[in-house]
Amino acid sequence: MGALFYVQGVPIGAVAVALALIASMGGFIFGYDTGQISDILLMKDFLIRFAQCGTPGDVSTCKFSTVREGLIVALLSIGTLCGALLGAPTADFLGRRRAMITECGVFVVGVIIQITAMHSWIQFAIGRLVAGFGVGALSAAVPMYQAETAPAQIRGTLTATYQLFITFGILVAYCIAIGTRSMDNSGSWRTVVGISIVWPAILSAGILFMPESPRWLARNERYDEALMSLAAVRGISKEDAPNHLLIQKELEEIRSVEEYERKLKAGWLECFRFGDGQKTGYRTLLGMALQSLQQLTGANYFFYYGATVFESVGISDSFVTQIILGAVNFGCTFGGLYIMERFGRRLPLILGGVWQACWLFVFASAGTAGDSSTEGIGKLMIVSACLFIMGYAMTWAPGIWILIGETFPTRSRAKQGAIATATNWLWNFLIAFFTPFITRDIHFRYGYVFGACNLLGVAVVFFFLYESSDISLEAVDQMYADPNCKPWTSRQWAPAGYANRKDLVQQSRAAESHKPLASGAMEESQLEKAERKQ
Structure with missing residues (x-):
């Protein structure tokens, strides 16, 4: 298994395209x-x-x-x-x-x-x-x-x-x-x-x-399967997935949101x-x-x-x-x-x-x-x-x-x-x-x-309507919850820790390549710390 192509410096697997076509x-x-x-x-x-x-x-x-x-x-x-x-x-x-x-x-x-x-x-x-x-x-x-x-x-x-x-x-x-x-x-x-x-x-x-939806799997506390689902759509092998920084980062973002939302009512x-x-x-x-x-x-x-x-x-x-x-x-x-x-x-x-x-x-x-x-x-x-x-x-x-x-x-x-x-x-x-x-x-x-x-x-x-392109579903939640963000200014909004959406793209590339950014937006020490946790 390997990436079919790259977008914004991060891999996209053939499974991502296949699931879109089949589900459609x-x-x-x-x-x-x-x-x-x-x-x-x-x-x-x-x-x-x-x-x-x-x-x-x-x-x-x-x-x-x-x-x-x-x-x-x-x-x-x-x-x-x-x-x-x-x-x-x-x-x-x-x-x-x-x-x-x-x-x-x-x-x-x-x-x-x-x-x-x-x-x-x-x-x-x-x-x-x-x-x-x-x-x-x-x-x-x-x-x-x-x-x-x-x-x-x-x-x-x-x-x-x-x-x-x-x-x-x-x-x-x-x-x-x-x-x-x-x-x-x-x-x-x-x-x-x-x-x-x-x-x-x-x-x-x-x-x-x-693969099943990784967010549905995470909601049901099936995190290992969620990890494999994320890896499949990225074209990352099952062997590499547990130690892949980008996959780990995505799973942790999903996990943190799911653990919080599980405590809330959803009737x-x-x-x-x-x-x-x-x-x-x-x-x-x-x-x-x-x-x-x-x-x-x-x-x-x-x-x-x-x-x-x-x-x-x-x-x-x-x-x-x-x-x-x-x-x-x-x-x-x-x-x-x-x-x-x-x-x-x-x-x-x-x-x-x-x-x-x-x-x-x-x-x-x-x-x-x-x-x-x-x-x-x-x-x-x-x-x-x-x-x-x-x-x-x-x-x-x-x-x-x-x-x-x-x-x-x-x-x-x-x-x-x-x-x-x-x-x-x-x-x-x-x-x-x-x-x-x-x-x-x-x-x-x-x-x-x-x-x-x-x-x-x-x-x-x-x-x-808020602009929801180029950011994760979890970041969309943060954007709607931000009282300083208005629909007509939402195109410039980015999650905390990012200067703007362009900076978000650059940091995603850095996570994929395991390299720090020259701008210092993601310090090398942060990457090393994340890798030690794996």
């Missing part, structure tokens, strides 16, 4: 389930079986009522909301890896319920509800596992792979749907739904070969505690606000109802338009991996929110002021939608999932992450269910609502 299959499941329903609602056999038809068997007379369409789309979100809340105690009790395997099993049950539906739209909707339990629990467990296990130097990139796989799942769903839509029988939609059993199988098998009410000096309640509300605002960007308006929207503006093949949007979403997320690591969390979210609002205003203005069925207006709306998706994929889409993994203290991270993620799914449901009603009354002016919400998100980030 949970995001793929999320994205695939999100992307499939938009096209399925337009498939002939699905309409004949589950819609309301004036003449039985004649698809031209079949149409979903607003309520039925809203429930089929939105019940998934109700399941995910409940699943996200149940995911916290499951992840704490079973461990992050075993919890993910269990949640994959729940999702498969939901898929089976859907594909065995014959003529009951209620059975299909219940299947989406059950599948949602698994998706929601995974959406809470995966970012938490990635953030707790990934090295701090690339935590943003590795955690953002969850969002990358969400976009990949959406795109794959669109591609499979366009390949099966020509079938006249139930294979058109059953193939799209049924193939999703493959994704949890990949996640369940792959995660067995990955659900504790997540809303104010005045404890740790901003616990503040961080919970911040997480809830960010997850809500991610939904209110308007992205799922296009992902859930894009095919219907673009069919209404005169696009001859709305399936193809969906694939274009999905491809933009997937491709631009690669840029998001770089942006969120290179420029931190606050600046991309602020600029991204402004960009998204501008293009939503263009989309809404074009659809409202002009004849949306004309070719020119239709193309302008598609271009503005693509540019909106581009900004979203590079900022708010990956950024919020990164923050959910790294904002909360270890003792209550699972519960706070679950509450925040459940808020995401609550708004997901509200948007999915009420969009048909809203668009029926205000049509494309709906874009103005989402544009305003993006600007609200910019304000929330500027005034309340």
Whole structure:
């Protein structure tokens, strides 16, 4: 075993990259389930079986009522909301890896319920509800596992792979749907739904070969295993790990925080505690606000109802338009991996929110002021939608999932992450269910609502969000607890003993190389003392 590469002078092992990719299959499941329903609602056999038809068997007379369409789309979100809340105690009790395997099993049950539906739209909707339990629990467990296990130097990139796989799942769903839509029988939609059993199988098998979260292990006083977990993601051999200064330093930081937090309560009410000096309640509300605002960007308006929207503006093949949007979403997320690591969390979210609002205003203005069925207006709306998706994929889409993994203290991270993620799914449901009603009354002016919400998100980030890039999860706790640190000055904050975050990077390099810094920030005697303790 050896380091795959070095970042900021410290080693990163192949296991760190592998665990991010494998765990992100949970995001793929999320994205695939999100992307499939938009096209399925337009498939002939699905309409004949589950819609309301004036003449039985004649698809031209079949149409979903607003309520039925809203429930089929939105019940998934109700399941995910409940699943996200149940995911916290499951992840704490079973461990992050075993919890993910269990949640994959729940999702498969939901898929089976859907594909065995014959003529009951209620059975299909219940299947989406059950599948949602698994998706929601995974959406809470995966970012938490990635953030707790990934090295701090690339935590943003590795955690953002969850969002990358969400976009990949959406795109794959669109591609499979366009390949099966020509079938006249139930294979058109059953193939799209049924193939999703493959994704949890990949996640369940792959995660067995990955290390458990070192912070969960430390919380359960399994320090030897935590040491091996840290060593694995750094590419350090088991033989060298006990005497490796960087690994020992990381373990001691985790141990000291865990021993302190073990004495504190970590119930659900504790997540809303104010005045404890740790901003616990503040961080919970911040997480809830960010997850809500991610939904209110308007992205799922296009992902859930894009095919219907673009069919209404005169696009001859709305399936193809969906694939274009999905491809933009997937491709631009690669840029998001770089942006969120290179420029931190606050600046991309602020600029991204402004960009998204501008293009939503263009989309809404074009659809409202002009004849949306004309070719020119239709193309302008598609271009503005693509540019909106581009900004979203590079900022708010990956950024919020990164923050959910790294904002909360270890003792209550699972519960706070679950509450925040459940808020995401609550708004997901509200948007999915009420969009048909809203668009029926205000049509494309709906874009103005989402544009305003993006600007609200910019304000929330500027005034309340702390910059958590480049520092350990334990240091994030210290930053939020520092009364002298404000959100707009947090980029310059560093833990005690460091002049700034650049100095922190330099000291990490020194710990890796066992060399003192010329600046004297870490004296040679300190290193020698640390080595004598090993």
